[in-house]
Amino acid sequence: MDSDNKDPTLEPVESEQPEVFAISRDNHEVQFTRRNFIEMAGAAAAGVVLTSGMSITNQNAALVVTCTVRTDSDEVQVHVGPGRNRGVRAYMPSDQDIPVIGKANDRQGNLWWQIQLPKIEQAWVADEDVTMSGDCTSVGVEATPVVRTAVPSGPAPTATAVANGAAVGTVPAGQTGINFTLNSVTYTLPCGSPIPKGAVCVCNCVSEPAACVCNGVCTCDGNCSCAGESHYWYPN
């Protein structure tokens, strides 16, 4: 119990150790809960909300996610789904414990880990490329992302690209995706898809490409950071 913080009028007491805190809000009252680093890391990796006053739905939730994978190589490829045939998104950082958030088998039955990497929604590495640590037995089996790569290589759209005529900067009803334009054709691909060089990427919420940082891979989380706030502001 962090007794020194019970009364905000008290001077802070020097702590010997670095600490991190979960935070929750009860109406307008802010509550902090001291957490240990391992638990916090696992929670953050899986998006687990640590809060107070809730019934325990899964006693192991915070522990299960401490599964991590690691490599000492700089050449382990991160794919958009489980399978060597899936698009390569990036290279896995070497010498770091990367949180695991799911698993799935590829068509050949080989095990793949879904890992948590910043700005990459679907990031998968082959089990044979990494070493794992922590409790990985309870990692959930994730749905395999649909194969819809189809980055067009020329003026004509490839067969599997979605050129749905949607307005750039909009997401068609019932679909979450990234629009980009190439040669005046608008394509919509799943979130996290790589976009071709030369394409103008438009995140799912704004029509001004300069307002979103795309960096070759568009991210479009449900809370698009640009939503309604990146375009013009106008005075009273």
Next chain:
Amino acid sequence: MDVELIPITDMPNKWIIYRPRTGLAFIGNHVMADLIRQIVTDSTHSESLPEQIAHFLNSVGFFTPDPPPPDNDFGAFRPRTAVLLMTNQCQLRCTYCYAAAGESNPQELTTELGFAAIDHVYQNAVEQGVSQFEVSFHGGGEPTFNWKTLVACAEYARQKPLRARLSLTSNGIWSRKQVQWVVNNLDGLSLSLDGSPATQDHHRPFMSGKGSSKWVMRTVEELDYHEFSYGIRMTATAPWEQLPEDVRFLCENTKCSSMQVEPAFNTTRGGHGDYRDDESSAFIAAYMEAFDIAERAGRFLHYSGARVGTITPTFCTAPVNALIVNGEGNLVTCYEVASPAHALSRISTIGKVENQQVRVDKPARDNLVNLMSERRDACKDCFCYWSCAGDCYARVFRDEPGGHQIRGTRCKINRSLTEQLLLRRIADSGGVWNKSVRSQRVAQTDSVITI
């Protein structure tokens, strides 16, 4: 690596450890903050971290390199958006109207000026190989007052081979025919509406003094009936306690998903009052309460100066990436500085449309861009630097040493709201906000400490 260490207001020994460019934030004590400071100043320090801390920092992506900064080279001015300031006339007499619309001699944009601006941005879009250009109809006054020209410009833009995205900022005092036209022809709409009938009627009366709420809400009903997507732009004034109720009213009576609120202090027509320190605190409290109300209703409430998660090289794209033309044919850089009478008019006028040709005064534009850049550089030590980007120049440029206001009352609002919104994000994420990770499950914690 950009890391901001933000002491949490009124909470001793709690710091937000914030990486603005990667979108990561969590809370630590002062020892943790010091540790982070050491890591940032001496990268070798990270090699000797205790195992659990190293694991934590690795797991949350703390060592992820910053992405490249957004391009802030505004030297080339090739806008693909035309903003047409249609008129200085208006049927309302809003208590805070910056333009004092309706009080000056009528000045309306002509179709010739509008067409010239549209031609210019269309050509830029073609040359840049993009698939669309944009035309936005805007004030000083109520743009639909200049209806025939507005419609003509919209039709002209639609005839271009590239797609034209058309948007309007309006007070929503329209006939049914105008509603139908908007629904059928526009892609975006920002509706100026301040909330409940009491607030709206007080803030935004007709010239006769009668309230405008009934008219605007009728427009809202029509828009919602047609499922037309629009944003609401609210202006809040004292008494600030009313703001949450106004937001609640809009949540309950409109289908609008995105609302923007901006405060107006010391309201006056034809300008805007300075930000007052005491009132700013009241606005901050009211805004956060309103934010929560909107969130619970599944709506998004935002304020221009606090945009957690946004990385931008400029506060507003109007000065750097839009061709804004007023009724006199002047190219201006801010909607607010549309009239030559404005104190910032000299630095905000960057050219003219003459003989159907857009002529940009490059030295004038370069001067403004440089002033904005200087202002932004002066904000480098602020944790809002990447999202606020020097703030609105029309608000912060001042006749004082340096030419702009540093850490003024508006900065206080921006910083305080950013801090509080960061805390919201962290709380909603269970302790570590990572822009790229969404919350999935709920687990219980142990002891709870109430501060």
